[in-house]
Amino acid sequence: MDVHQAEITISAVSPSQYPSDHLPEIALAGRSNVGKSSFVNTLINRKSLARTSSKPGKTRTINFYKIEETFYFVDVPGYGYAKVSKTEQAKWGEMMNTYFTKREDLRLTVLLLDFRHPPSNEDKQMLDYLLYHELPVLIVATKSDKIKRSRHQKHLQQLADGLGLSSFDDILLFSSETKEGKEEAWELIEDFIK
Numbered sequence: 001m002d003v004h005q006a007e008i009t010i011s012a013v014s015p016s017q018y019p020s021d022h023l024p025e026i027a028l029a030g031r032s033n034v035g036k037s038s039f040v041n042t043l044i045n046r047k048s049l050a051r052t053s054s055k056p057g058k059t060r061t062i063n064f065y066k067i068e069e070t071f072y073f074v075d076v077p078g079y080g081y082a083k084v085s086k087t088e089q090a091k092w093g094e095m096m097n098t099y100f101t102k103r104e105d106l107r108l109t110v111l112l113l114d115f116r117h118p119p120s121n122e123d124k125q126m127l128d129y130l131l132y133h134e135l136p137v138l139i140v141a142t143k144s145d146k147i148k149r150s151r152h153q154k155h156l157q158q159l160a161d162g163l164g165l166s167s168f169d170d171i172l173l174f175s176s177e178t179k180e181g182k183e184e185a186w187e188l189i190e191d192f193i194k
Contacts, residue, residue, distance in 0.1 A: 001190060003045060003046075003067055006046060006066070006067050008066075012064065014095070024105060025107060026072070026074065026110060027074045029109055030079075032078030033078065034078065034142055038142070039174065042174075042176040043185060043189075044067060062096075074106075079122045079126065108138060110185075110189075111139050112142050115141035115146070115173065116155070118158050118159070138185075139170060139171045140174045141172065142175070144173040144180055159171055172184055
C-alpha cells in the first residue's frame, strides 16, 4: 500500500474516546522498546508519525493513527517494563483488556517480538490471551537485521518454541533498517482491512 495520508487522531484512555467512524483497526502489541513505532513508520514511509522513544514504557494511552482514511493502526501500551508502578500496570491492563475484548472494529493484532531474544513470559501471555479471545494475530519478529542470516533458523525456532507454536512458518521477519518484511506485512494487513 502506498500511504499518502496518515495522522494521529486521538490518544485514548477509555472507550468513550475511541473513534466512532467504524473503520477497521489493526492493533500493535508488544514489549516496551520492541519497535512498534518503527514498524508503523516503516510501513507508511514516515520518519516520525509514531514517536520512537529511548525510554521504554512511554506509551500510556491507546493511540489511533488514521491511515489513508481507510483504517487505523492502534498502538497499545507496551508491556514488561519494570519501572512502572503496579497501579499503573493494572490500569494499563484494564484499559487494554477493555479494548481487546469489546472493540468490534478490531480486525487483527500484530504481535511484535524482538528477534534477538527468546520470547518473554509476557510475550507468551499476550499471544495466549489473544488466542483465548479468538482474535486474529500476526506475529512479527522485529530487528531481523541484527542477527546474521546464518542464524535466522535458530532464532525463529527459539521464538516458535518459546511461544508454543508447532512451526515458525507463521512468524514474519521484519527490519525497519533494511525494510525486510515490509511488503509481506502490507499484504497480510490488507487482507484484514478490505
